[in-house]
Amino acid sequence: xxxxxxxxxxPLVDFPEDxxxxxxxxxxxxxxxxxxxxxxxxKVIGKNGRIAKAIRTVVxxxxxDAKKRIYLDIM
Amino acid sequence: xxxxxxxxQTVDEAVQSALEQLNTTRxxxxxxxxxxxxxxxxxxxxxxxxxxxxxxxxxxxxxxxKYLKEVIRNMGVEAEITGSIEGNHITFDVTGExxxxxxxxxxxxxxxLQYLTHLVINKDKKQxxxxxxxxxxxxxxxxxxxxTLAIRxxxxxxxxxxxxxxxxxxxxxxxxxxxxxxxxxxVSTYSDGVEPHRHIVIKP
Numbered sequence: 001x002x003x004x005x006x007x008x009x010x011p012l013v014d015f016p017e018d019x020x021x022x023x024x025x026x027x028x029x030x031x032x033x034x035x036x037x038x039x040x041x042x043k044v045i046g047k048n049g050r051i052a053k054a055i056r057t058v059v060x061x062x063x064x065d066a067k068k069r070i071y072l073d074i075m
Numbered sequence: 076x077x078x079x080x081x082x083x084q085t086v087d088e089a090v091q092s093a094l095e096q097l098n099t100t101r102x103x104x105x106x107x108x109x110x111x112x113x114x115x116x117x118x119x120x121x122x123x124x125x126x127x128x129x130x131x132x133x134x135x136x137x138x139x140x141k142y143l144k145e146v147i148r149n150m151g152v153e154a155e156i157t158g159s160i161e162g163n164h165i166t167f168d169v170t171g172e173x174x175x176x177x178x179x180x181x182x183x184x185x186x187x188l189q190y191l192t193h194l195v196i197n198k199d200k201k202q203x204x205x206x207x208x209x210x211x212x213x214x215x216x217x218x219x220x221x222x223t224l225a226i227r228x229x230x231x232x233x234x235x236x237x238x239x240x241x242x243x244x245x246x247x248x249x250x251x252x253x254x255x256x257x258x259x260x261x262v263s264t265y266s267d268g269v270e271p272h273r274h275i276v277i278k279p
Contacts, residue, residue, distance in 0.1 A: 004149035011142055011195045048270070051194065057187035061179050062150035 001070070004062055005032060008055055013040040029069040032059075036075075044074060078131070082124040086111055093129035105130045135204065136165055139196040143167055143188065143208065152176055163203060165196065169210040177210050182217060185210055186245055218251055225255040225277075229262045232279045241275040243268065249275050 002021045010016045018037035023030060036044055045052045052074050059072050079096055083089035090106055097104070112125030140158045147154050147169065154171030169177060178185045189208035196204045207214065224241075232239040241252070249266055252275050256264045263278050 004146065007142075007145045007149050008191060011138070011198070012191075050190070050271070053271075054187035054190045057179065057184055058146065058150065058191065061176060061184040061187075 001030075001032065001059070001062065005034060005055075005059060005072070008058060009034065009036065009044055012043050012051070013037065014043070015040055025068075029071050031071045031073055033073045034075070041075060078128065080109070080126065080128050082126045084112070084124065086125045086127060089125045089127040090129060093127060097129060097131060099131055103132055103134070105132055135196045135199065135202075136160060139165070139192050139206070140167065142195045143169075143192050146188065146191070147177065150176070164205045164207070166207045166209060167192065169208065174210050174213075178213050182213060185213060217248070221248060221251045222255050225252040228277050229256055229259065232262055232277045236279055238279070239277045240267070241277070243272045243274045245271075246273075249273070 002023060005021050006019060009019055013019065013036050015037035018035075018040070020035045022033045022035075024033065025031075034044070043051070044055065046054075055074070056072050060070060079093050081089050081093035081096065083092050086108055089112075090101070093106075094101060094104065107128040107130070108125070109128055110123065110126040113123040136158060140156060144156055147156070152171065152173050154169050154174065154177065156167055156169050158165060158167045160166075176184070177188065179187075185208055189206055192208055193204075193206040196206055209215075228239050228241060244252075253264050253266075256262055256277065261279065265276055265278070266273050267276050268274055
């Protein structure tokens with residue numbers, strides 16, 4: 001799942017080395033927290049969050065091994 | 076190596092030499108002439124060699140196909156992708172198992188993939204491409220569904236003599252409905268609302 005998020009985001013940003021994805025497991029869901037370079041924030045959120053929404057749609061569609069809900073937190 | 080500076084008697088020769096060193100062809104590079112060079116007297120005195128800077132261009136289409144492939148693989152789906160270009164429009168056709176997962180409800184996952192691929196392709200902005208990502212003929216099937224829906228909803232509007240609002244759809248899906256009902260003079264269509272809630276309204 002982490003690999004998927006990184007694959008999606010890497011070509012979108014100017015500073016791929018600053019991409020960080022952390023995973024926190026909670027009771028009912030797994031939260032993935034995505035951070036990018038300050039200058040790239042707009043590139044992963046987009047106008048009206050359009051890019052963020054597309055990223056989430058793809059991530060949520062991917063099947064995961066765990067049976068928990070997945071939540072993607074951006075910045 | 077993506078970029079090289081080369082010299083030669085003439086600009087052409089310099090470019091040729093750079094292409095050989097980069098092991099590529101003229102149509103895959105961008106050439107910047109730094110010095111045009113001078114012939115000089117009798118080709119000996121005061122002659123200056125031509126200097127060019129040659130950069131290999133990234134092929135955005137290959138990049139995009141690789142991107143799409145990687146993303147789909149990381150989603151845990153085995154699929155084949157074939158890309159085709161027509162002018163500045165690129166179509167990627169995805170085939171394989173578990174394709175329903177890639178399409179999603181009303182094609183929302185497919186649309187998200189399409190949008191992300193579009194972003195990757197147009198990142199450098201050298202040339203603008205439009206992208207369609209299709210899966211097992213989904214777009215064609217969807218078009219048919221929308222055409223039937225358009226006609227049915229037009230009948231409903233006429234029958235009730237009331238405006239009928241459809242659910243929000245992306246621009247190219249709205250376009251399909253508009254064009255189906257355009258030729259009819261008993262109903263008119265327009266779009267209302269702001270993206271991403273923009274939807275069609277059919278008026279008798």
